[in-house]
Amino acid sequence: MVIKLDKVDVVVVGTGWAGGVVSAELSKAGYKVVALERGKNVTREDYIGVKDELRYTDRYEMMQNLASETITSRNYIDETALPVRTRKEVMVGTDLGGGSVHWAGATYRWKPYDFEIRSKTIERYGEKKIPADMTIQDWGITYDEMEPYYDRWEKTAGISGEPDPIGDMRSSDYPNPPMKSSPAVNLFMETTKKMGYHPYRVPSGNLSQPYTNPDGEKMNQCMFCSFCSHYGCDFGAKSDPLVTVLPTAMKTGNFEARTGAYVRRVLYNDGKATGVLYTDVMTGEEFEQPADVVVLAAFTFTNNRLLLLSKIGQPYDPKTRTGVIGRNFNAQFNITFLGARGYFKDKKFNYYMGAGALGATLSDFAGDNFDHSNVDFINGGGIELRQYGDGAIATNHVPKGTPGWGEEFKKNSVYYANRSLVVWYTMATMSYWHNFLDLDPMYTDSFNDPLLRVTYKYTDQDRNMAKFGIEKSREIMEAMGADIVDEDEVPEEFDHIYDGMHYAGGVIMGTDPATSAVNNYLQMWDVNNLFVVGASAFPQFAGHHPTATVGALAYRASEGIVNYLKNGGQLVKGEQKSHSI
């Protein structure tokens, strides 16, 4: 029997950056907000004294338990998808704060080009530059319109950084200066400057100094403790929802975060969402939480799956290329983050020290910052050197040609433990009609609901761009003076490894309801009181990390939700365009 609860103004599914920002903004505006989180209730105390590489990096302590639910994966439409069974193969956030707690903190705005990619590409290179199979589209919002939301999110998060010398308009500086540097980061900065590029420090959610954000939340200075990516911060020095937006929401008295609440359906009647159905994971009881507005902020996979399970919106059908839910699944997988590793015979770096977003980058080969007339791809990516602080288990880098085990492996892996650096290309990925999400016909979760199925393959665009990025990374690594430089190889095909949580799309935003699911307030075209927030809204992936854009969009959505609660209705008028996809 389903227990029906009292109605609230807004129910939010998920408590990461997306759900956290919406919860804070709506509860600050005076609305009653309940956020439902499938994972545990955690606080900073849960992360104090747990600097344990085996448990967190290798056994994925903070990631979703897959025993009850995972995704299935295949490359081609005529294949049987197989479940992605282990946490080594798929990382998804869970627990209060979600994946936004174990993120590393590298924080990038996306470019004007990214938001209007289709028109700008056609404008500069002509329509032919876009391959027929590629389904990239404009977001229905411009960078100039996004800028205030980026600005707000950066201030909330206390981002520490310096402006990109060839970057775009900013209404204000980062709220905090860049973090301290290190010799390896300096080497990258100096070398690339000499090469004529425009390096700058990676803007970070690891705070360079103590900071109080506009909501009054205090954060500490980063200790460069090295246990950052895959971990919660010991010190409250990494910007995450647990130290920012969730306490802000809590303080209003209008907010409740309910953990152990696994949402299984959006309830829907007559063109309106009426609430959500969830199961208490401790008792097994089923609850209905009615609300005036339903916000899905449960990350790409769940956002898509809940809509498909709830039969809301038209599912994308690759055969007819119609429908919207699941369309344009896009992501940064292993083909992204390829580059070159350099080994220094006589130089040692304190590479066991670091922080999630300690590093330097350049955007000379990002977006449309370089001429694409003579390359066989569009878009690009940042080039980065990051000093996360290497763990002992992870650091077994050996020059190519060294066997993978045995005496020689041991000798080289120990010798090079603090003598190797990597430079990589964080390239963009474009959307294609054949990369999409739907429900799996065979595999189910512990409630016997179908799992989400991913169909994804690499394309020439991906492989060509990766090759280009590897080449640039190698040149930089050579100029940095490495004695041995090993290039990564470009993979032939996608390997069903989902790490790093850079997966997006499926509930994308746009201007045309025929090719997008949500408008530029992330409000569903066909359901006025349903907002779908997060990377699921990206029509394609830019050549940088996603989270600042997730945060900015969450502010945009919050504004829309307030607007809807006051005035009702569809906030944007859809444009029917008759281009085929």
Added chain:
Amino acid sequence: MADKSTGTNEKSGMSRRTFIKNSGLVAGGLVGGGLFGGLLTNQFQKKPELAAFSDEKISGGLQEARVFINRAEDFKILSAATERLFPKDDVGPGAIELGVPYFIDKQLAGEWGMNAKEYMKGPFITNIQAAGNHNNSGNQDSQGPNAATQVPTPTPRYQSILNRGEIFTLGLRRIDQVSQEDFGARFVDLAPEKQDEVLRMFEEDKVELKGVGSSNFFYMLLQVTIEGAYADPVYGGNKDMMGWKMKEYPGPRMSYLDTIEAEEFIVMEPESLRNYQGH
């Protein structure tokens, strides 16, 4: 799964020693009473063949006993295999001295070995090759980021009905079987180069390992061996932080705020989670 007892020992005349060491016979049900069992244990105590069994000099020795692997033979195969993957040399201690076999045994007894947090619902693809699926053409890890430096997981990745504990039991016994069939001796009695050859056969998928694929097992073994060498000593490996000392890795530290900018390389005496938590 019944072990196949090989003809090798019988042909060469069964000495008491080979008799006892033949796990096939043990599995066959000869061992019922305590007498034989005691004999067996005695045998190991009198003739320690691997450093793992003599732990007087190593601290924490009392905390070492098998909690997952039942057969001492299996444990000896595991020990010998990890030592080849991560041998003792002039750089520093090898897997056995670091406690890696005990580390692995503990890991197999826990969440990881039981696949407690993995999706283990069927249907399982029983014949991956025939399913024509998932780019079987090779090991895609040779193509991924920093490929040469990662422990690979062959595609189509984990699709086995067996959990890791079961895979290890199967795999270790198969190592021994292959040794006897192809090299005429138990794995632990083979010369190191021959042991490497056996392991390489697993690495290159030249051995049939039912339901898993031998390279899958091999890479799991390699991964967990490296983990055992370098994980916090609280898990039973990286004995006395010797792995970290070798690598000049300091262990978990509160802060590098004062040293992050330092130009020179800083070597610190390592500290463990126990030091870090301070209790």
